[in-house]
Amino acid sequence: MSIPLPVFIAIPLATAFLLPMFGKRGKDAATIVANLATISLLILAIGCIGKSGVYEIGKWPIPLGINLVLDGLSSLVLLVISVVAAAVMLFSAGYMEQYTAKAKYLSLFLLMVAGMNGVVLSGDIFNLFVFLEIASLASYALVGFGCGHEELEASFKYTVLGTIASIFVLFAIGMVYGNTGALNMAYISKAIQSSGLNAGLSFALALFIVGFGLKAALVPFHAWLPDAHPSAPAPISAMLSGVLIKSLGVYALARVVFNVFGVSLEVGWLLIVLGILSMVAGAFLAIGQWDIKRLMAYSSISQIGYVVLGIGLGIMLLARDANPAWASLAILGGLFHLANHAVYKSLLFLTSGSIEMATGTRQLKEMGGLARRLPFTRTANAVASASIVGIPPFSGFWSKLILVMAAVQAHYYWIAAIIVFVSLCTLIMYLKVQRYVFLGELPENLQDVEENGGSMLVAMIFLTCLCVLMGLIVLVPGMRNSILEPAVRVLTDGLKYSDIVTAM
Amino acid sequence: MKGMTIIVKTISSWVKVLIILFGIYIILFGHLTPGGGFAGGVILASSYVLLMLAFGGEFVKKDLPLSLVSKLDCLGAFMFILIALLGLVFGGVFFANFLFEKYGQPLHLLSAGTIPFSNIAIGLKVGASLFLVIYSLSICCKAGELDSH
Numbered sequence: 001m002s003i004p005l006p007v008f009i010a011i012p013l014a015t016a017f018l019l020p021m022f023g024k025r026g027k028d029a030a031t032i033v034a035n036l037a038t039i040s041l042l043i044l045a046i047g048c049i050g051k052s053g054v055y056e057i058g059k060w061p062i063p064l065g066i067n068l069v070l071d072g073l074s075s076l077v078l079l080v081i082s083v084v085a086a087a088v089m090l091f092s093a094g095y096m097e098q099y100t101a102k103a104k105y106l107s108l109f110l111l112m113v114a115g116m117n118g119v120v121l122s123g124d125i126f127n128l129f130v131f132l133e134i135a136s137l138a139s140y141a142l143v144g145f146g147c148g149h150e151e152l153e154a155s156f157k158y159t160v161l162g163t164i165a166s167i168f169v170l171f172a173i174g175m176v177y178g179n180t181g182a183l184n185m186a187y188i189s190k191a192i193q194s195s196g197l198n199a200g201l202s203f204a205l206a207l208f209i210v211g212f213g214l215k216a217a218l219v220p221f222h223a224w225l226p227d228a229h230p231s232a233p234a235p236i237s238a239m240l241s242g243v244l245i246k247s248l249g250v251y252a253l254a255r256v257v258f259n260v261f262g263v264s265l266e267v268g269w270l271l272i273v274l275g276i277l278s279m280v281a282g283a284f285l286a287i288g289q290w291d292i293k294r295l296m297a298y299s300s301i302s303q304i305g306y307v308v309l310g311i312g313l314g315i316m317l318l319a320r321d322a323n324p325a326w327a328s329l330a331i332l333g334g335l336f337h338l339a340n341h342a343v344y345k346s347l348l349f350l351t352s353g354s355i356e357m358a359t360g361t362r363q364l365k366e367m368g369g370l371a372r373r374l375p376f377t378r379t380a381n382a383v384a385s386a387s388i389v390g391i392p393p394f395s396g397f398w399s400k401l402i403l404v405m406a407a408v409q410a411h412y413y414w415i416a417a418i419i420v421f422v423s424l425c426t427l428i429m430y431l432k433v434q435r436y437v438f439l440g441e442l443p444e445n446l447q448d449v450e451e452n453g454g455s456m457l458v459a460m461i462f463l464t465c466l467c468v469l470m471g472l473i474v475l476v477p478g479m480r481n482s483i484l485e486p487a488v489r490v491l492t493d494g495l496k497y498s499d500i501v502t503a504m
Numbered sequence: 505m506k507g508m509t510i511i512v513k514t515i516s517s518w519v520k521v522l523i524i525l526f527g528i529y530i531i532l533f534g535h536l537t538p539g540g541g542f543a544g545g546v547i548l549a550s551s552y553v554l555l556m557l558a559f560g561g562e563f564v565k566k567d568l569p570l571s572l573v574s575k576l577d578c579l580g581a582f583m584f585i586l587i588a589l590l591g592l593v594f595g596g597v598f599f600a601n602f603l604f605e606k607y608g609q610p611l612h613l614l615s616a617g618t619i620p621f622s623n624i625a626i627g628l629k630v631g632a633s634l635f636l637v638i639y640s641l642s643i644c645c646k647a648g649e650l651d652s653h
Contacts (some may be wrong), residue, residue, distance in 0.1 A: 058597060
């Protein structure tokens with residue numbers, strides 16, 4: 001191991017506590033330092049691709065001490081977090097000039113990144129909970145950052161539901177500890193393998209699914225998301241939708257289900273049903289929205305459904321002892337869609353921020369004809385929309401194609417049909433955005449809006465390029481084998497995780 | 505919100521010193537006796553709670569060094585990470601107790617290596633942030649009162 005893993009937590013955490021000391025005058029310096037922190041995290045995350053290792057904090061051996069585990073899945077999600085965080089931080093440098101207390105914002109932002117990195121790297125389930133709380137608490141504050149009536153209401157709602165989710169997870173951890181006597185995930189997994197699931201552990205698994213499902217905003221648990229995403233400042237919406245619901249929800253869920261408890265048919269079908277519900281309900285609700293960010297928020301629910309559907313399909317196929325290649329393909333589709341969605345949805349939210357900053361409104365009906373006034377934003381939005389809908393050369397197409405292929409190979413034609421159908425609904429909602437924001441007549445009061453240049457533009461161009469190029473990750477065998485395949489293997493290996501971790 | 509009688513005010517401003525002293529004792533002896541950074545920090549914060557109760561809302565609004573406390577809060581957390589990172593630099597592992605070889609002899613005031621320093625950092629962090637939490641609770645008042653100020 002060349003890179004000491006705790007730097008992924010230490011860099012953002014140390015920077016977060018350093019920034020408020022800069023005071024009011026050091027705002028520009030604070031912005032630069034925060035950007036340096038996220039960019040260095042991105043470089044480190046790229047350096048971690050294809051590596052694996054266990055880090056024992058303070059030289060205490062497991063199971064006495066706390067360990068950090070880097071494997072294929074961790075490094076994939078870590079890379080996604082770092083890419084989105086670096087782009088969004090760059091965007092915030094320009095966008096957050098509208099708000100006061102920018103240093104506090106940057107500090108909270110970095111705390112959230114530290115929490116997410118911690119969740120992804122932790123090999124100890126209680127530490128996973130602690131980092132989950134760090135990321136969640138920072139995000140509650142960030143959602144209410146505008147301090148207006150709407151923001152505070154959304155933040156309160158999010159806080160209540162988020163805390164309920166945390167309590168579910170905490171209770172589940174307590175029950176797991178009571179039944180296995182271990183908190184290290186590898187040791188819990190070993191204990192479960194030797195004694196089997198009893199009623200308490202099964203109940204704990206159910207609590208985990210509810211808790212992480214709430215964090216991931218799957219459909220019966222999605223009530224906080226459509227309020228929280230539109231109310232937050234645009235860069236924070238991008239972070240919440242792009243990576244927070246994935247690292248705290250989907251990653252943690254996949255880790256617990258595959259590597260700690262082991263796959264079972266019931267959990268597989270449960271996740272498939274939750275995924276399909278999220279896809280369909282999210283898409284239907286999104287089409288009716290007239291607030292651009294609210295529309296994108298519902299679309300996030302729909303897209304997270306794809307990810308969970310892919311993972312659920314993988315669990316079900318693994319549990320049924322079907323052809324392992326089918327299960328790998330389904331999980332590959334889910335994880336690739338996770339990475340794709342992080343990139344294009346954060347880009348969509350950034351463009352919504354750019355539009356809102358230029359026009360001062362989020363209502364689709366009050367806009368129109370902005371294609372001429374905001375050419376770069378328009379291009380970025382069009383590319384991201386094409387990606388999310390799944391138009392061939394762009395990234396979203398490949399992940400949806402893989403999901404459809406997996407469903408067809410496993411003879412679940414109706415799942416493939418639903419995937420295609422929801423893509424059509426997605427097409428309708430993003431055509432609506434194109435039609436009402438960028439085409440049509442330019443209203444009187446928006447005749448002289450200007451595009452915001454500088455760092456905001458750079459961030460959007462960076463993500464736009466990624467949207468176009470992401471397809472290469474799955475098409476070029478070298479990149480697929482170093483980035484995606486190790487992540488898929490971690491999940492398909494399932495309970496071998498415990499042996500791999502204790503042997504490392 | 506004028507506060508309590510002069511007896512309470514006088515006594516509590518004396519007792520404040522003792523409470524702060526006790527909090528510092530708990531923090532500094534955290535590695536030897538029961539207590540530590542968290543418990544000591546709570547005691548430090550409670551000294552100001554006593555003052556808030558005795559002197560009332562006026563005092564809370566005027567005489568508290570809020571930006572200093574906020575900076576101390578960050579400083580405590582930053583020190584804690586710094587100690588962990590020093591462990592990485594000198595001991596080779598994050599959070600390694602790199603002073604343990606030199607200052608690790610049991611039953612001495614300077615023992616347990618980096619633990620006393622971590623306790624000081626935690627004490628600072630907990631004391632300052634708990635103080636801010638209590639302050640935030642105490643600035644809430646009825647809507648009518650807000651107008652009269």
